[in-house]
Amino acid sequence: MDELEQILYRVRRLPAELEPFREMLLANLVMIGEIPAPTFGEKRRIAFLQQRFTECGLQNCSTDELGNGVAILPGSEGERAILVTAHADTPFPAGVDHTFMVSHGVVRGPGVADDSLGLAVLATLPTLLEGLGITLASDLILMGATRSLEQGNQEGLRFFLANSKRPLYAGISLEGASLGRLHFRSVASLGSVISCHVDRRYSQLSAVDVINQVVNRLHALVLPSQSHTALVLGSISGGSSYKVPARNAQLKFQLRSDSDQVLVDLVEQVDAILDDMGQQSGVSAHMEVIARTRSGGLDSNHPLVVRTRRVMSALDIQPWDTIYSPVISGYVEQEVPAVCIGLTNADNVNYPDESVEIDPILTGVAQLIGILLTIDGGCRAEH
Numbered sequence: 186m187d188e189l190e191q192i193l194y195r196v197r198r199l200p201a202e203l204e205p206f207r208e209m210l211l212a213n214l215v216m217i218g219e220i221p222a223p224t225f226g227e228k229r230r231i232a233f234l235q236q237r238f239t240e241c242g243l244q245n246c247s248t249d250e251l252g253n254g255v256a257i258l259p260g261s262e263g264e265r266a267i268l269v270t271a272h273a274d275t276p277f278p279a280g281v282d283h284t285f286m287v288s289h290g291v292v293r294g295p296g297v298a299d300d301s302l303g304l305a306v307l308a309t310l311p312t313l314l315e316g317l318g319i320t321l322a323s324d325l326i327l328m329g330a331t332r333s334l335e336q337g338n339q340e341g342l343r344f345f346l347a348n349s350k351r352p353l354y355a356g357i358s359l360e361g362a363s364l365g366r367l368h369f370r371s372v373a374s375l376g377s378v379i380s381c382h383v384d385r386r387y388s389q390l391s392a393v394d395v396i397n398q399v400v401n402r403l404h405a406l407v408l409p410s411q412s413h414t415a416l417v418l419g420s421i422s423g424g425s426s427y428k429v430p431a432r433n434a435q436l437k438f439q440l441r442s443d444s445d446q447v448l449v450d451l452v453e454q455v456d457a458i459l460d461d462m463g464q465q466s467g468v469s470a471h472m473e474v475i476a477r478t479r480s481g482g483l484d485s486n487h488p489l490v491v492r493t494r495r496v497m498s499a500l501d502i503q504p505w506d507t508i509y510s511p512v513i514s515g516y517v518e519q520e521v522p523a524v525c526i527g528l529t530n531a532d533n534v535n536y537p538d539e540s541v542e543i544d545p546i547l548t549g550v551a552q553l554i555g556i557l558l559t560i561d562g563g564c565r566a567e568h
Contacts, residue, residue: 188562189492189495189559189562192496192555192558192559192562193495193496193499193555195555195558196496196499196500196551196552196554196555196558197499197500199317199547199550199551199554199555200500200547200548200551202317203313203317203547203550203551204547205316206309206312206313206316207543207546207547209309209312210305210306210309210313210546210550211287211292211543213237213305213308213309214285214292214297214301214302214305215285215287215292215294216233217230217233217234217301217304217305217308218283218285218292218294218295218296218297218301218305219283219284219285219294220233220283221275221277221278221279221280221281221283222273222274222275222296223274223275223276223277223278223279224274224276224332224333224334224335224336224337225274225331225332225336225337226274226279227252227273227274227329227331227332228252230273230304230329231248231252231253231254231273231329231331232254233308234254234273234304234307234308234329235247235248235254235256237308237309238254238256238308238311238327239256241258241311241312242311243256243257243258243311243327244256244257244258244259245257249344249345249348250344251331251332251340251341251344251345252331252332252341253328253329253330253331253341253342253344253345254273254328254329255326255327255328255329255345256326256327256328257324257325257326257327258310258311258314258321258324258325258327259324260320260321260322260323260324260325260561261320261321261322262322262323263322263323263324264322264323265322265323265324265354265561266323266324266325266326266351266352266353266354267321267323267324267325267326267353267354267355267356267357267557267560267561268326268328268353268355268356268357268521268523269307269310269325269326269327269328269356269357269359269553269557270307270327270328270329270330270342270345270356270357270358270359271300271303271304271306271307271329271330271358271359271360272300272303272304272329272330272331272333272334272341272342272358272512273300273304273329273330273331273333273341274300274331274332274333274334274337275295275296275299275300275301275334276296276299276334276335276535277295277296277537281295281537282295282537283295283296285297287543290542290543290544291532291540291541291542291543292540292541292543293538293539293540294539294540295536295537295539296539297361297531297539297540297541298360298361298362298363298529298531298534298539298540298541299360299361299362299534299535299539300359300360300361301361302361302362302528302529302541302546303359303360303361303528304329304359306359306528306549306550306553307327307328307329307359310325310327310553311327313550313554314554317554319554319558321557321558321561322561323354323560323561325557326351326353328342328345330342330345333512335376335475335476336475336476337476338475338476338477339476339478339511339512339514339515342358342512342515343515343518346515346516346518346519346521347518347519349519353519353521354522354560355489355521355522355523355560356516356521356522356523356524357523357524357525357526357553357556357557357560358510358512358513358523358524358525358526359525359526359528359553360525360526360527360528361527361528361529361531361541362527362528362529362530362531362534362541363505363527363529363530363531364502364527364528364529364530364545364548364549364552365497365502365503365504365505365527366505366507366525366526366527367490367493367494367497367504367505367508367524367525367526368507368508368509368510368512368513368524368525368526369482369483369485369487369489369490369493369508369513369523369524369525370480370481370482370483370508370509370510370513371478371479371480371481371482371509371510371511371512371513371514371517372413372441372442372443372478372480372509373441373442373443373444373445373447373448373478373479373480374439374440374441374442374448374476374477374478374511375439375440375441375448375452375474375476375477376437376438376439376474376475376476376477377437377438377439377440377455377472377473377474377475378435378436378437378472378473378475379396379399379435379436379438379455379459379470379471379472380433380434380435380470380471380472380473381395381396381399381423381433381434381435381436381462381468381469381470382432382433382468382469382470383395383430383431383432383433383467383468384467384468384469385432385467386467387466387467388465388466388467388468389430390430390465390467390468391424391430391431391434392423392424392430392431392432392433392434393421393423393424393430393431393434394430395434395462395465395468395470396421396423396434396435396436398462399436399458399459399462399470400418400421400436402458402461403416403418403438403455403458404416406451406454406455408451409442409444409447412442412443412444412447413442413443414440414441414442414443414444414447414448414451415440415441415442416438416439416440417438417439417440417441418436418438419436419437419438419439420435420436420437421434421435421436421437422434422435423435437475440452440455442480443480444480445479445480455472456472459471459472476511478511478514479514479517479518480517481513481514481517482508482513482516482517482523483522483523483524485508487522489522489523489524489560490524492556492559492560493524493526493556493559495559496552496555496556496559497552499555500548500551500552500555502548502552510525512525513525524556526549526552526553526556527549528545528546528549528550528552528553529541529542529543529545529546529548529549530542530545
């Protein structure tokens with residue numbers, strides 16, 4: 186039996202071996218999840234994570250300039266460093282009721298899947314490895330990442346990767362949902378807000394009409410099919426009453442493509458459209474970039490991807506067809522091989538009644554530990 190087969194043999198037994206730690210993991214999930222953590226407001230949640238890291242005796246527990254919570258679980262050799270990260274922020278304001286409920290095989294609460302569960306697994310991982318008698322040769326860098334969602338644009342992770350003084354052998358990003366998620370590439374994307382203002386001294390045109398003109402022009406853009414380029418119109422808002430023309434209106438949209446250059450060219454065309462809008466008397470229009478990612482990542486035959494699939498197969502986890510995630514973009518920028526995985530099944534994601542299934546969580550954690558074991562055994566290759 187070769188090394189990989191030995192690892193997979195152990196992986197198949199891990200869900201049962203993890204059963205004694207179920208309540209601890211759920212307790213961490215509830216405690217973390219009930220701490221509000223909107224993007225740019227993650228400080229209290231990171232402090233809780235750091236407390237857990239300290240209790241586990243991890244080394245170099247600290248926060249960096251962007252508030253990321255970082256700690257190191259030393260390996261037996263320490264020649265390599267593997268980064269495991271989960272984002273600390275959720276898409277819910279602090280004013281939302283963050284009470285979590287555990288019943289009928291689910292945990293329910295805002296942000297439980299995105300990404301309180303990922304952070305809870307991160308906080309519990311050192312205890313799990315110790316309880317299972319697993320000591321990695323590699324150092325394990327654990328990080329709760331700040332400023333990840335929407336306008337955060339993965340700033341916390343990007344900052345850490347760009348400023349890490351230590352070369353990273355591989356990275357794993359954890360998402361609560363869904364089991365079967367296996368992302369290892371990112372597309373070039375641009376998330377933006379177009380804002381339109383109409384000066385009433387010079388025009389009675391409605392800003393909604395102007396936004397409608399913009400939408401029509403966006404639909405007329407030629408999107409190269411060979412690079413899987415797409416336009417997503419997200420939301421439109423504006424005006425104050427049905428009785429008067431709107432002075433202000435906004436359009437949120439995203440452009441995505443397999444090609445960074447195609448995206449650059451399209452952005453130039455969007456800028457030209459907005460310049461045309463501004464030629465109308467009393468009208469101004471401008472674009473603000475919310476989030477941007479680069480295309481790239483691993484090929485499907487990269488050893489990290491191949492072995493991750495083997496681990497998933499050993500646990501009867503069916504990988505998704507989708508292989509793209511914006512979180513991979515930060516790793517692409519620093520040429521770090523990485524995958525993003527999900528931990529359980531979820532429902533109503535990004536709604537206040539968001540929920541995760543409890544029973545599959547241990548399988549999701551077994552998946553993580555299995556991937557760590559395969560990386561620790563050496564599966565990095567040039568990419």
